[in-house]
Amino acid sequence: MAKLPWGTRQNLTDDEFYNRTRELVNIKNLLYSTSQSNPPEILFSGIRGVGKTVFLNKIKRDLDKEGYLVVLIDFSIAECYQRNNLSLNGLLKHYYNELIKECHKKGLNTITKEISKFFKTKNFKLKDITIVKDIPIPIFAGEEDINKLNDFILELPQQIYENNQDKLKGVIVMLDEFQIIKELGEYLDSFLWMLRGHIQNHNNTAYIITGSMSLHDPLLQRIAGNDGVFGGRMLTQQLTPFDKDTVKNYLKEKMPTLYFNEKSFERFYNCTNGSPYYVNTLANYLPENIELTDKIVIDTFDENLDQLLKKLLITWEKLSNREKDIFIELMDKKLKRKDLAEKMNVQSGSLSKPLNKLLNLSLIKVNNGSYEINELLLKRWLKNEFKEKGYYPYRFD
Ligand SMILES: Nc1ncnc2c1ncn2[C@@H]1O[C@H](COP(=O)(O)OP(=O)(O)O)[C@@H](O)[C@H]1O
Ligand SMILES: [Mg+2]
The missing domain is CATH 3.40.50.300 (P-loop containing nucleotide triphosphate hydrolases)
Structure with missing residues (x-):
């Protein structure tokens, strides 16, 4: 079984190292x-x-x-x-x-x-x-x-x-x-x-x-x-993510047991955004030697999202409640600080520290004074969790 290097690997062999x-x-x-x-x-x-x-x-x-x-x-x-x-x-x-x-x-x-x-x-x-x-x-x-x-x-x-x-x-x-x-x-x-x-x-x-x-x-x-x-x-x-052709050729060469059709490959690319970390991880979870449909790809993606996001979830768990609240608040739409404070029923000034923390971690970004989510996969995971459990996970124990 040809497996791709897992996303935690920091050093690849010349054989595993692709492109670039x-x-x-x-x-x-x-x-x-x-x-x-x-x-x-x-x-x-x-x-x-x-x-x-x-x-x-x-x-x-x-x-x-x-x-x-x-x-x-x-x-x-x-x-x-x-x-x-x-x-x-x-x-x-x-x-x-x-x-x-x-x-x-x-x-x-x-x-x-x-x-x-x-x-x-x-x-x-x-x-x-x-x-x-x-x-x-x-x-x-x-x-x-x-x-x-x-x-x-x-x-x-x-x-x-x-x-x-x-x-x-x-x-x-x-x-x-x-x-x-x-x-x-x-x-x-x-x-x-x-x-x-x-x-x-x-x-x-x-x-x-x-x-x-x-x-x-x-x-x-x-x-x-x-x-x-x-x-x-x-x-x-x-360094930019792999483009579509690169991902296509990469998988063909390194994991020929994955059979995509046009639509399921599109889906694969959209899920991973060409980031080698996500490409390798998702590809490793996909079933081999069968024709991969759009549904198989998206289901496998959602089922393994917590594995895909392992590092990010550690970051999530370490955030303070206030920081988590802000992230969740921004998932529905981007907001200016004043409006965010109003929605959360707090003083606008009290948000600057947690907002900076989230910006520093690149979990959110700011554009013309409007704050919005930057880590879309974390948002997807939180939404999935909410759908399944009825609440947003603030802690994992
Ligand atoms: N050139 C490459 N060829 C194949 N896999 C790669 C390549 N670059 C990165 N990867 C995969 O992506 C993962 C994350 O890479 P890493 O260098 O840790 O990212 P970053 O330091 O930018 O966060 C690696 O563990 C590996 O699985
Ligand atoms: Mg690194």
Whole structure:
């Protein structure tokens, strides 16, 4: 039974990885200039499930073999974020750990030397370096100076290059799930400026910032817009869902046991919107070796919607009641904040925090002051649940 990779996979084999030829060539060509001391800064965006992480892992594998140190840092698995306690220092600690891990994997074991050198040249008083789980941690002579530590961490990729020029063509740092930094609140700007301050002086380190952001996302503007933190410097690239022909050819090649007719294929495409995540998941649930009708496709889709939306439902459950109320209120029609407040019988001002949270998660979007649903599949799931159970599920236990 030929099964497609499930949607939770972050790393596909070359055989499983489909298409994206043009995008691969484009981004690799940009990255190659790193070896000529002219590294790019790239903002790589695309909706949830479109294949960004899988794509970055593919680039990582390829460029790793070609002599680059490639570090993929997933912000969403930082301990501080997982524990609901996102902080700048916590994020940088994660950044540091991932960097060191990758150096070890690549056999660059001179890290401790690099650390000493860095602190000597910057005139920091370093008392000692301890090793915790293979990771060297600098101990300061005086009170631990967090800012110095942060500077040090952000300088490290370029430092690693400079100490290993004979072995490396360049360093590539990929920051994945970058959109979670929205939760830094008032520290967001300082983080972006700090990042920029360092990376703009790195002549042999390329940076790719990526995350599930739509083109309308204000964070995107804030980073790469004309008056954004990185100004015009940052190159933007977008990964889009598979188009109809791509999906058709993909399924024909990788799962020839699915027999669509024209109508059922149309339905399949509409359900999945060409997002590889949904394409793979829905295709895996469809019955094989029979002619698929429109009804089979839509029924299978609805029956497995909770599997398809697994990640999203975790996000849903974590929302506060107020946030859930707002989402449900917006399912029927888009509303201005004032009208939403009226419908919910609350002060308009009390809605700004929950609305921002929903916007940050890309569950809703705002257009000319009107708020509307962005995650249509979540809406569909909620409506189905309501039809079946008579209430909207606020919790799953
Ligand atoms: N090029 C591809 N070929 C085949 N399947 C893919 C491809 N890109 C993504 N997928 C499928 O989509 C899923 C989600 O991809 P992922 O990279 O995690 O999305 P994102 O990071 O954009 O949210 C993967 O687990 C895989 O099943
Ligand atoms: Mg991802």
